[in-house]
Amino acid sequence: MRTTAIRQKLHQFIDNAEEKRVKAIFTLLEDEIxxxxxxxxxxxxxxxxxxxxHYKSGGEMVSAADANKQIRKLLTTKKKK
Incomplete structure (x- = not known):
């Protein structure tokens, strides 16, 4: 069975499992999670x-607004291809 199929089965199981089973699974994996x-x-x-x-020494930074503009532009360009 492929990993994606296993993940789907685990998701389905957890989504439908009783509360005590979900808590038990979490307890088993809590440290790792x-x-x-x-x-x-x-x-x-x-x-x-x-x-x-770099920031503390006065280095040039990109504002959040400018970064968002750049991201939107990249996403728009990628969608057109």
């Missing part, structure tokens, strides 16, 4: 530090 939520790789942390240093 919560542990992965906020762990960043060392490479990612280094990149965040570099960007913060």
């Amino acid at each position: 919560t542990q992965g939520e906020w762990e960043y790789t060392d490479e990612f942390k280094k990149e965040l530090d570099n960007r913060h240093t």
